Amino acid sequence: MTKKIVHVAVGVIKADNTLFICKRPDDKHQGGLWEFPGGKVEADETVFEALKRELQEEVGLTLNSSSELMLIEHDYGDKCVKLDVHLVTDFSGQAHGAEGQQSAWVAIDKLDNYNFPAANVEIIEKIKVDV
Ligand SMILES: Nc1nc2c([nH]c(=O)n2[C@@H]2O[C@H](COP(=O)(O)OP(=O)(O)OP(=O)(O)O)[C@@H](O)[C@H]2O)c(=O)[nH]1
Numbered sequence: 001m002t003k004k005i006v007h008v009a010v011g012v013i014k015a016d017n018t019l020f021i022c023k024r025p026d027d028k029h030q031g032g033l034w035e036f037p038g039g040k041v042e043a044d045e046t047v048f049e050a051l052k053r054e055l056q057e058e059v060g061l062t063l064n065s066s067s068e069l070m071l072i073e074h075d076y077g078d079k080c081v082k083l084d085v086h087l088v089t090d091f092s093g094q095a096h097g098a099e100g101q102q103s104a105w106v107a108i109d110k111l112d113n114y115n116f117p118a119a120n121v122e123i124i125e126k127i128k129v130d131v
């Protein structure tokens with residue numbers, strides 16, 4: 001049987017030369033690691049709609065527009081994900097951990113000080129070059 005792939009909208013939120021990242025709760029998949037905010041794309045949603053909903057829920061930002069950065073498929077063994085990664089620079093509101101999670105604005109050249117899920121390694125490499 002082919003494995004189910006979970007489609008996820010991920011936002012690389014950028015202001016000046018910093019990115020807004022959050023810590024995943026310990027009890028979630030890849031818990032305790034840092035992430036770019038986002039979440040599952042529901043059946044009736046476009047990626048942009050999912051990203052807009054997730055950024056509102058998780059970090060209290062209103063997304064105006066975004067641009068596609070990359071698409072990553074990763075098999076964690078216990079779960080297969082397809083990350084639709086968007087660059088987010090056009091938003092309003094003050095980013096914060098709206099679900100009580102730890103969060104931080106981090107300079108791009110300091111991202112290596114944070115532990116991310118394995119699928120994010122590629123994202124971070126691309127950000128350092130292209131963003
Ligand atoms: N949001 C987010 N998810 C990521 C990243 N990298 C990565 O592998 N994932 C994986 O993508 C999957 C879905 O993300 P999620 O847990 O945020 O989904 P969600 O907000 O809908 O949460 P829920 O499960 O409570 O409904 C998780 O398995 C997570 O481990 C990332 O940078 N950001």
Ligand SMILES: [Mg+2]
Binds near residue numbers: 037038039040
């Ligand atoms: Mg999420």
